[in-house]
Amino acid sequence: MQFPSKAEIATLRKQYPIGTQVELVSMNDKQAPPAGTVGRVWGVDDAGSILVRWENGSSLSLIPEEDEFKVLEVAL
Numbered sequence: 596m597q598f599p600s601k602a603e604i605a606t607l608r609k610q611y612p613i614g615t616q617v618e619l620v621s622m623n624d625k626q627a628p629p630a631g632t633v634g635r636v637w638g639v640d641d642a643g644s645i646l647v648r649w650e651n652g653s654s655l656s657l658i659p660e661e662d663e664f665k666v667l668e669v670a671l
Contacts, residue, residue, distance in 0.1 A: 599643040607639045607659065614670030617647060620663035628653045633667065 599607070611617075615636040619628055628634075634649035644656040657664055 598641070604639060604641060604643060607643055607645070611636045611639060611645050611666075612670045613637055615666060616668040616670075617645075617657070617664050618667055619649075619657075620665060622655070622657070622662045622664075624655065626653070626655055628655065636670070 613636060617634055617636060619630055619632045619634070621630055622628075628649045628651050632649050632651055632653075634647040634653075636645055637648055638646040640646060640656070644658055646654070646656050648654055
């Protein structure tokens with residue numbers, strides 16, 4: 596696994612600021628929330644994972660290159 600550069604992390608943090616609302620489309624993980632679950636971004640870590648608090652109580656992170664999701668509302 597290759598970690599993203601600092602510039603790529605900065606771009607992700609601008610693209611998915613804290614408070615952004617997302618909806619899960621698909622995730623290849625046994626512990627994934629069901630498709631259609633909505634959550635709020637609470638950060639982007641140094642590995643480039645998008646940290647999400649899902650409405651079902653899960654806090655499983657999104658991996659932008661692997662998981663499919665859509666942005667419902669971008670936090671300002």
